[in-house]
Amino acid sequence: TNTYATHHDRLERFDLDHLFAALHLRAVAEAHEARGKRAARIAGLDRERISGTLTVTRQATGLLSTPALRVGLEGSGLAVRSFDDIALAAASTIDDGRLDVSALDLRSPLGVVRGKGDVALIGTGTPSHVVVRWTDVDLDAAIRSLGYALPTRLGSRGSGTAELRLAGAPGPAWLSGLDGDVSTALRPVGAGLVSDLVGRTDVA
Numbered sequence: 001t002n003t004y005a006t007h008h009d010r011l012e013r014f015d016l017d018h019l020f021a022a023l024h025l026r027a028v029a030e031a032h033e034a035r036g037k038r039a040a041r042i043a044g045l046d047r048e049r050i051s052g053t054l055t056v057t058r059q060a061t062g063l064l065s066t067p068a069l070r071v072g073l074e075g076s077g078l079a080v081r082s083f084d085d086i087a088l089a090a091a092s093t094i095d096d097g098r099l100d101v102s103a104l105d106l107r108s109p110l111g112v113v114r115g116k117g118d119v120a121l122i123g124t125g126t127p128s129h130v131v132v133r134w135t136d137v138d139l140d141a142a143i144r145s146l147g148y149a150l151p152t153r154l155g156s157r158g159s160g161t162a163e164l165r166l167a168g169a170p171g172p173a174w175l176s177g178l179d180g181d182v183s184t185a186l187r188p189v190g191a192g193l194v195s196d197l198v199g200r201t202d203v204a
Contacts, residue, residue: 052078052086068095082145085109097122101130110145111137111157120168127177128166134184135159140192155192160184 054075060067075088087107093100097120104115117130139154164180 050078050080052076054078054088062095066096068093083108083110094121109138110141111135113137117164119166127168128164130162130164130166132162132164133160136187138189139186153192155188155190156186157189158184158186 052075054073057070057072057074059070061070062068071090071092071094073088073090075086078084078086078088080086085108087105089103089105090101091103093102099119099121101115101117101119104113106113106115112135113132114134115130115132117128118126119128119130120126136157136159139156139158140150143150143154160183162180162182164178166175166179167177
């Protein structure tokens with residue numbers, strides 16, 4: 001791929017570019033896919049079994065020597081761990097060492113999560129910036145689905161926003177540079193710890 005980018009003009013001049021263009025785009029797509037798998041390993045998602053229907057679309061745009069890759073996800077009836085009946089829609093672009101997620105919509109019986117962000121895939125340039133919003137999430141069910149057990153029931157559904165900033169590229173020490181602001185509103189549902197704590201909790 002690097003050799004193609006270097007000699008792109010010469011290949012065009014001798015009308016040989018078409019012989020290598022498709023191979024170059026495929027190599028770029030495989031490189032982006034490998035980066036995604038590395039991020040999944042860091043997050044521990046590579047060991048999870050996922051079922052359901054997930055459609056992935058990819059489109060290369062821009063210059064052949066330095067294409068941008070647009071990736072779309074559409075999923076329905078997805079299940080991972082004890083989360084089930086998940087619907088997923090996402091649109092993103094990978095370009096110049098960065099992942100730009102323009103839209104992420106995740107829905108399940110536990111609630112709705114939306115997000116967008118700009119994430120550095122290499123350790124240079126502008127820090128990553130991610131915004132996540134959640135609406136009416138069943139906190140007790142979500143915590144159980146993640147494999148945790150609380151000593152007492154929260155009895156609450158939560159809605160809020162998290163704005164996160166991270167320096168560097170994804171890696172084992174990535175979260176050590178995490179800076180963010182989180183705001184969430186809790187709504188009591190039945191008996192539980194939050195039943196008498198109606199109000200707003202802010203964490204910075």
